[in-house]
Amino acid sequence: xxxxxxxxxxxxxxxxxxxxxxxxxxxxxxxxxxxxxxxxxxxxxxxxxxxxxxxxxxxxxxxxxxxxxxxxxxxxxxxxxxxxxxxxxxxxxxxxxxxxxxxxxxxxxxxx
Amino acid sequence: xxxxxxxxxxxxxxxxxxxxxxxxxxxxxxxxxxxxxxxxxxxxxxxxxxxxxxxxxxxxxxxxxxxxxxxxxxxxxxxxxxxxxxxxxxxxxxxxxxxxxxxxxxxxxxx
Numbered sequence: 001x002x003x004x005x006x007x008x009x010x011x012x013x014x015x016x017x018x019x020x021x022x023x024x025x026x027x028x029x030x031x032x033x034x035x036x037x038x039x040x041x042x043x044x045x046x047x048x049x050x051x052x053x054x055x056x057x058x059x060x061x062x063x064x065x066x067x068x069x070x071x072x073x074x075x076x077x078x079x080x081x082x083x084x085x086x087x088x089x090x091x092x093x094x095x096x097x098x099x100x101x102x103x104x105x106x107x108x109x110x111x112x
Numbered sequence: 113x114x115x116x117x118x119x120x121x122x123x124x125x126x127x128x129x130x131x132x133x134x135x136x137x138x139x140x141x142x143x144x145x146x147x148x149x150x151x152x153x154x155x156x157x158x159x160x161x162x163x164x165x166x167x168x169x170x171x172x173x174x175x176x177x178x179x180x181x182x183x184x185x186x187x188x189x190x191x192x193x194x195x196x197x198x199x200x201x202x203x204x205x206x207x208x209x210x211x212x213x214x215x216x217x218x219x220x221x222x223x
Contacts, residue, residue: 033210037153043198045210055208088153092211100145100160101200101211106153 002027004093004104012110018079021107025072025093032074033101034066037088046089049074081111114139114203118214125189125221133184133217135199142202144175146184149196149216158184158197189221 005024013019025032033048033056045058049068066076072093078085088108092101115138125131135144143162147155159166159173161182166173170189175182186193196218200211 031208035211042215043200043211043213045212048208048210050208056206056210058210090153090155092155100143100157102157103147103155106155108153 004091004102006089006091006104006107008107009105010108010110012112013081015081015083015111017081018077019081019109020075020077021089021091021109023074023076023091023093023104025074025091026095026102029093029095029102030072031094031096032068032072033092033094034074034076035090035092036060037090037106038086043090046076078109083111085109086111114141114201114212116199116201116212116214118197118199118217120217121215122218123220125219127189127191127221127223129189129221130185130187131189131219133186133197133219135182135184135214137180137182137201140180141177144182145200145211146173146182147198147200148193149198151195155198186219189219191221191223194219194221 031050034046037043048056052068063079068074088106090106092103094101117136146158161175163177170187172185196216198216200213202209
């Protein structure tokens with residue numbers, strides 16, 4: 001079956017702009033979570049969605065938001081981009097029925 | 113919160129050598145995953161291993177939950193094994209859970 005699909009793979013944005021990233025989970029998985037990876041902070045949890053509801057949020061400012069649609073696809077949005085938002089953004093899906101998490105290929109965001 | 117520590121931070125091997133990567137965690141866990149991050153950034157699931165031993169080809173993993181550690185064994189390493197290896201444990205937060213990652217072991221396999 002198809003894996004987790006993230007688009008786009010690469011993005012370059014200017015400071016102050018906003019960006020939207022997309023994640024399509026494995027078919028049948030209703031949980032989608034997002035992580036930010038930077039060289040300094042490692043992999044950090046952003047938020048988790050299940051059945052269109054945000055159930056869990058990490059310690060990130062309100063500029064980071066997300067949503068989930070009825071087909072379980074999720075988007076995350078970062079507004080008023082800062083240079084420090086440059087990172088690899090990874091999403092993962094899970095069925096919570098054993099097997100753990102499966103990650104997508106990530107979106108590499110560069111803010112200039 | 114739980115601390116997840118991986119060692120060594122860096123490892124350089126010649127092709128064909130064996131290696132052991134370690135993951136220590138500071139609290140009890142009910143499962144654990146090992147991932148390999150390839151040069152393009154994707155986290156590839158290697159093992160979902162709450163306890164015991166699992167093997168997949170040249171790779172195997174053992175988790176001893178009572179001792180709070182997990183080991184990843186790589187035998188007859190190949191250049192394609194290069195990358196960063198992460199262990200991660202799920203922690204309950206709010207109404208669900210999140211993964212807490214170690215800082216990773218960067219493996220370089222030279223031909």
